[in-house]
Amino acid sequence: MQNGQILKIHSDFYYVVSDNEKFELKLREVLKKQQKKICVGDYVEFENGYIVKLLPRKNFIPRPSVSNVDQIVIVSAIEEPHLDFHQLDRYIAFGEFCNIDIKLCFNKNDLTRSDEIIEKVFSIYEPMGYDIIFTSALEKLGIEDFKEIMEGKTSVLCGSSGVGKSSLLNALNPDFQLRTKTISEKTGRGTHTTRHCEIMNISENTRIIDTPGFSNLKFDFLLPWEVGKLFREMRPFLGQCKFQNCVHISESDCAVREHVKGSRYESYKEFVEEAKEYKERIKYEGKKKETFEKQNNNKSAVKISAQKRQGSRRTLKQKINTDITLYNEKDEINE
Numbered sequence: 001m002q003n004g005q006i007l008k009i010h011s012d013f014y015y016v017v018s019d020n021e022k023f024e025l026k027l028r029e030v031l032k033k034q035q036k037k038i039c040v041g042d043y044v045e046f047e048n049g050y051i052v053k054l055l056p057r058k059n060f061i062p063r064p065s066v067s068n069v070d071q072i073v074i075v076s077a078i079e080e081p082h083l084d085f086h087q088l089d090r091y092i093a094f095g096e097f098c099n100i101d102i103k104l105c106f107n108k109n110d111l112t113r114s115d116e117i118i119e120k121v122f123s124i125y126e127p128m129g130y131d132i133i134f135t136s137a138l139e140k141l142g143i144e145d146f147k148e149i150m151e152g153k154t155s156v157l158c159g160s161s162g163v164g165k166s167s168l169l170n171a172l173n174p175d176f177q178l179r180t181k182t183i184s185e186k187t188g189r190g191t192h193t194t195r196h197c198e199i200m201n202i203s204e205n206t207r208i209i210d211t212p213g214f215s216n217l218k219f220d221f222l223l224p225w226e227v228g229k230l231f232r233e234m235r236p237f238l239g240q241c242k243f244q245n246c247v248h249i250s251e252s253d254c255a256v257r258e259h260v261k262g263s264r265y266e267s268y269k270e271f272v273e274e275a276k277e278y279k280e281r282i283k284y285e286g287k288k289k290e291t292f293e294k295q296n297n298n299k300s301a302v303k304i305s306a307q308k309r310q311g312s313r314r315t316l317k318q319k320i321n322t323d324i325t326l327y328n329e330k331d332e333i334n335e
């Protein structure tokens, strides 16, 4: 029996590194049936060409599906595609939900001549304590800063397609030769050049996971009053509102609304609307819901009790259960 870490997964093949040696493995049938899917970053036990056991995870990010990381580096482009602050807030809130350190990287810094956007970024995100760097993968600007924030850690790059995640890795080490592609002129969006997550070794203890871009992230797995916790600047005011169950939208004497304004508050409102959809869905399902402290990180998430499913609601119920299981850190496989 050997231990190793999953570097990448291509259809049925799992590429694992163990003591600097790489293996191409398959999954034991019994592991395929588990709800918890093995992902890049996982530590596993293997023998005779097969992975036989998933080892406990330090943490887990459901989108993109990776585990055991030290930080999430959210990559945005200043232009092409145009910097979207609400989308950025989405990634940040999601990183907060996963309870993993967040760093912000603004790439394609060669495409703007004005400092306006840089000042705006710093004025909004610096007071919250997020480390911020500006880079240009094309002109190799800020690459030293990029390297520095990655040093000695395992980082995952998150961000929309076409912002330059793979290009930044290539700028760090041209030998990687990761595929990169121009964003589509028609849609102004990326075309998902990177198809799979993959751990790239920068040095002995520095690893970066390249991921496919994604942007259709919604907060429809949380309850409305849980959204505020995902906004760092709201935390000091939570619990200070007149009403205990305040969601900080239209209630009177709301401490959060008094202090948090601008584009961040607009993002907050958007996410609460999505969380309301989730609340409605649970109501419709008429299922028992309970809040539990996540084992790993004391963050509350919603857990839906497993019940026998039946009739026409079956598919929807299954979907909700899958959604929630994704956020459940409980180690089913090792039990």
Ligand SMILES: Nc1nc2c(ncn2[C@@H]2O[C@H](COP(=O)(O)OP(=O)(O)OP(=O)(O)O)[C@@H](O)[C@H]2O)c(=O)[nH]1
Binding pocket: 107, 108, 109, 110, 111, 135, 136, 137, 138, 139, 159, 160, 161, 162, 163, 164, 165, 166, 167, 168, 179, 180, 181, 182, 183, 190, 191, 192, 193, 194, 195, 211, 212, 213, 214
């Ligand atoms: N001007 C400019 N273009 C850049 C920069 N970085 C990347 N690009 C270009 O942006 C396009 C997309 O870059 P990728 O590295 O493929 O983007 P990605 O984030 O990996 O995209 P996905 O793999 O689809 O998620 C390519 O045409 C790059 O050449 C930069 O700093 N400046």
Ligand SMILES: [Mg+2]
Binding pocket: 165, 166, 167, 179, 180, 193, 194, 210, 211, 212, 213
């Ligand atoms: Mg890429």
Ligand SMILES: [Zn+2]
Binding pocket: 241, 242, 246, 247, 248, 249, 251, 253, 254, 255, 256, 257
């Ligand atoms: Zn309030």
